[in-house]
Amino acid sequence: MARTPTHPDVSQFDLQTVLEALVDPVRRSIVAQLDAAGADIACGGFDIPVSKSTATHHFTVLREAGLIRQYYVGTSRMNALRRAEMDETFPGLLDALTARRAARRGG
Amino acid sequence: MARTPTHPDVSQFDLQTVLEALVDPVRRSIVAQLDAAGADIACGGFDIPVSKSTATHHFTVLREAGLIRQYYVGTSRMNALRRAEMDETFPGLLDALTARRAARRGG
Numbered sequence: 001m002a003r004t005p006t007h008p009d010v011s012q013f014d015l016q017t018v019l020e021a022l023v024d025p026v027r028r029s030i031v032a033q034l035d036a037a038g039a040d041i042a043c044g045g046f047d048i049p050v051s052k053s054t055a056t057h058h059f060t061v062l063r064e065a066g067l068i069r070q071y072y073v074g075t076s077r078m079n080a081l082r083r084a085e086m087d088e089t090f091p092g093l094l095d096a097l098t099a100r101r102a103a104r105r106g107g
Numbered sequence: 108m109a110r111t112p113t114h115p116d117v118s119q120f121d122l123q124t125v126l127e128a129l130v131d132p133v134r135r136s137i138v139a140q141l142d143a144a145g146a147d148i149a150c151g152g153f154d155i156p157v158s159k160s161t162a163t164h165h166f167t168v169l170r171e172a173g174l175i176r177q178y179y180v181g182t183s184r185m186n187a188l189r190r191a192e193m194d195e196t197f198p199g200l201l202d203a204l205t206a207r208r209a210a211r212r213g214g
Contacts, residue, residue: 093204
């Protein structure tokens with residue numbers, strides 16, 4: 001794996017790819033946790049019910065869709081939500097998918 | 108098939124089910140066409156690149172997710188977007204997924 005993972009440019013954001021990333025509840029939870037934290041989170045710092053290798057796959061899908069930016073701090077891989085870029089490209093989408101996390105219908 | 112198809116009540120709307128319905132581009136197109144028309148459309152009246160039986164499957168998925176309401180007028184099955192109910196339950200979601208239909212990134 002390259003030390004600096006590749007990320008799509010905003011001009012490459014694609015709604016179908018973003019929806020395919022967000023239709024998975026674990027990936028939606030990762031995005032919601034980043035959004036709620038308002039800070040970057042290391043790969044090991046999320047509350048998700050999957051193995052480390054499965055989590056790595058989910059982070060990759062999110063990164064390739066443009067939803068998160070990954071970078072290293074020492075040996076920790078950090079994850080940043082690309083919220084402003086997503087909001088600019090798909091206004092309201094992340095709001096709609098993260099705002100109701102605490103509601104009974106889940107999210 | 109029953110003459111009056113069953114529909115979920117608003118209290119049964121589930122974000123995961125709605126997203127699984129909307130992740131399919133043909134189903135998203137059906138929703139967008141209903142939204143753009145601002146009127147109910149018969150099953151045969153949509154511009155979608157699938158067979159009649161496949162279209163029937165897509166309408167069923169949308170109905171069971173609560174996105175459309177189906178009813179008969181004579182022998183025609185009509186489709187109505189449950190926009191207000193969806194907006195009330197998942198504010199901004201349909202706006203985010205239908206507003207950019209005409210944009211280059213598709214929808």
